Amino acid sequence: MKKPSTAQLIAERLYHYENEPETTLGDLVDGIEDLAIETGDLDLSLAISKYRIEERYDREYLGMRGDMDAVEADFIEAVRLLAFGRTLIEDRNASAALDNRDYTLISSTIEKEEPYPAVLINKVIGAREHELPLLERAGYTLFNDAYLPPSAGKTAD
Numbered sequence: 001m002k003k004p005s006t007a008q009l010i011a012e013r014l015y016h017y018e019n020e021p022e023t024t025l026g027d028l029v030d031g032i033e034d035l036a037i038e039t040g041d042l043d044l045s046l047a048i049s050k051y052r053i054e055e056r057y058d059r060e061y062l063g064m065r066g067d068m069d070a071v072e073a074d075f076i077e078a079v080r081l082l083a084f085g086r087t088l089i090e091d092r093n094a095s096a097a098l099d100n101r102d103y104t105l106i107s108s109t110i111e112k113e114e115p116y117p118a119v120l121i122n123k124v125i126g127a128r129e130h131e132l133p134l135l136e137r138a139g140y141t142l143f144n145d146a147y148l149p150p151s152a153g154k155t156a157d
Helices: 006-019 025-039 042-061 069-083 088-096 104-111 118-123 127-137
Strands: 141-143 146-148
Touching (some): 025 042, 025 069, 118 127
């Protein structure tokens, strides 16, 4: 019987976290940490180290009142990429190399002066570097959960 790859083992733990309500983020972190120790995978160890450092800082200096959402999201993103056999650095380098990407969605949005959901800028890798400058040049401003065109502020009284 063929031994599963590290990426497959990561994907299995991630699947349990995402699909079984009783599996917590702590369970995922502990499982990934065990896997990092078992396999000696440096990328897994780095993801765990980053998470544990932030977790320790939150516990010791902020009394567990800090906002760990971004840290947790970064950890899950790193784990998800490793499940596909890629690292966060490789993925960011690949997205930065896509300077000639297709901007039809963002261009169409700007042309029609439609609102653009902020989540697309805040969650999509590379959007902040590529799409946000286009919106800012077009005069869009952030309001609540969307970037609004300049015409949105000009209403008739």
